[in-house]
Amino acid sequence: MYEDSAAFKTLGARYGNRFSRSPALRAQHGGGETHHAIAAPDAVLFAENTEEVAEAVRLCAAEDIPVIAFGAGTSLEGHLAATKGGLSLDLTRMRKILRVSPADLDCTVEAGVTREDLNAYLRDQGLFFPVDPGANATLGGMAATRASGTNAVRYGTMRENVLSLTVVLANGDVIRTASRARKSAAGYDLTRLFVGSEGTLGIITEVTLRLHGIPEAAAAATCRFPDLVSAAEAAIAVIQYGVPIARVELMEKRLVDYTNAFSGLTLEGGDTLVFEFHGSGQSVEDQVATVKDIVADFGGTAFTWATTPEERSRLWKARHDAFYAVLAARAGSKGWATDICVPISELAASVALARDLVEKAGATAAILGHVGDGNFHVMFAVDPDDADELARVRSINAELIHHAIAVGGTSTGEHGIGSGKIDYMREEFGDAGLALMRAIKTAVDPKGIFNPGKILPSA
């Protein structure tokens, strides 16, 4: 489609091989990392700055051509499928770190900078950016998905760590959503309007972020539990006690085995919590002592330390690669990751429900999660060509989402809605809430050019 559009002709003439209609490139830009079907865009533009993005949006808007932002391509819920064709705006060449202010603990980066690149750049200055989804995603994509990760329990998600955004609107206007001030009571919260909007309201081209000082002391430890629910209950107790834990991650015993195999770790077997403690030396010691007392009440044993930066990095790299470790356990499989988040008092029962559903279905899957936030995943390794199996996983996914919403939680803690969870939006927000979201979408993107078919179900 759109090959005869004035927009594509202009972009092709202006940008040469930065504008491409190659089928392989288009297919690569039309899917993420999971089982969701690929829907290729009609062309890909590698934009290099905000003005180029604005110009492309203006050209596409004039002919109602869909525009879909593309970063690292690590979406898990079908965000990138060009369900109505159109232009994929690849932002990965926008990878300049524009400004770092150690005095203000903030920075501004182009949308295509990845979290690992940013942290490599910051390390020498004693700073880090904490939000860490499993993938090495771009910061623009992380903002658009309201991403989170293992550090959120202490440092917050993209919701809390984005200070301001530069956004290209549907009419080609470029706005800055907020100042660099830590807080503001000035007007509508445009920053949070775009954080989590999944490319459906505008194209994020620059991101201003809060940074944090690398803690004076840090320590990580794994701890084994007699069963999954005991591990979850121990994590809940740590949070309820008020320990300012930096990370507390649940790994089901199957995942421990998969991860040992995939990442060459030598974790002891069994359902496991992985802790990280940040603070002054004394504060870390205090936290560790408290946590050791708490976990003992839940049968936690084999507290094993990763104290050197290298050991800690290796442990967390393995944790971040958990998704790939599950896939590696079943050759030729595709991933399907559920993502519910519940009030923490409901976590143990929710994890138990997930385990029962997975065992009953005999699925290749593992439970893991950012349990300090009440957020956990079931990572399924599915045969994408087995319709029966997909239906079984879909049914487990649906049951977990119904459960999460019923107990005061959400269908997605951090992966987003995309197309994968669009059918649960009504259940979570009701007709009136959905109507409000639709009104906002229509007001901000009247022609519906931005990432159509995502977040909002058909009316």
Add this chain to the structure above:
Amino acid sequence: MYEDSAAFKTLGARYGNRFSRSPALRAQHGGGETHHAIAAPDAVLFAENTEEVAEAVRLCAAEDIPVIAFGAGTSLEGHLAATKGGLSLDLTRMRKILRVSPADLDCTVEAGVTREDLNAYLRDQGLFFPVDPGANATLGGMAATRASGTNAVRYGTMRENVLSLTVVLANGDVIRTASRARKSAAGYDLTRLFVGSEGTLGIITEVTLRLHGIPEAAAAATCRFPDLVSAAEAAIAVIQYGVPIARVELMEKRLVDYTNAFSGLTLEGGDTLVFEFHGSGQSVEDQVATVKDIVADFGGTAFTWATTPEERSRLWKARHDAFYAVLAARAGSKGWATDICVPISELAASVALARDLVEKAGATAAILGHVGDGNFHVMFAVDPDDADELARVRSINAELIHHAIAVGGTSTGEHGIGSGKIDYMREEFGDAGLALMRAIKTAVDPKGIFNPGKILPSA
């Protein structure tokens, strides 16, 4: 106006003396605590639940009658003026604490509950809600203004501490903006859409809040500095060092004198920082030792402790009453409080500019602020009938706002825009940003019934 409307007739018949057109009551509902002119609404309805609010909104919307939510009436920027008349929806009878979950560290309250009432209720459970504007505001009003206070540097503002809202929309629909989950990537951030919307997008009737455990140990101290800029620089250094300080407040020497007089304190004179430390006993001791080292570099002396809960309460009550202390220094005056917030690296220069402007103008005023966030106020005690004096203060206010925006800050850290700062919105957000806010306003409140004349300047 509107006395013959079907809406007012129906409300009068249905609610008896809960619907009032008394001139005194109307005037009291048309102003806040500062110099801004009162504009009385045409009637006041004391609503008792969400359904009554929804019914009143439906009736008013049918005849395009403005609706203005009213809580404690402690607005500082003219939010409550009924510039086009209409109905004041008084929510102060909605003061039920609906639910507290210590296990999840959250609660749900009706919009008319005040922050002090909530904290009195929570104390026995070892919990507290940290956001503390000077006034004993309602939690609905605090959400609507995106309020903040002395604890924000450690615990965040209403932006971070509201989990979910119940909101009545312009068509009378009632929505819940989000679940109780700590984080979510589901759809547009409706919660943050209403936090800070100042009653212009809907009426908040219930608020679900994050709570925090009362820290194991807490200590507060005052420390005197040779001058205002040294005090500001010491605060900056404490933040930049990464001390997890709970509060760090700047009080100009004049304010120390006013506060001693108004609140019966016996603080030593001079430009002062007030610190509070929260944590485990050891952690508090570590923080104190670090801060003592840092402040000594800036000439800080006379570190004076308030260790008992009673002494701490007295100190912070006096700090919260600073606005009234300044007013008491000049009989018959009205308050005018500026509220800029800048990146912390710009704080010392901004405070110095404010001091110079105030001294040059010979105004009765004092500088104070939540300097850990880069947010500070100049509290002016003005003669509301002296046009020349008001013009001088307006000019200082404008100069500070221009400065704040120029250095990457905002016109208001926590007081909101109301009508008082509406003329600076274009400077802060640009034409495109304002146009986006207008599009949102029109989409969510198509007839413009909610709190007209606030936030958005005339096009």
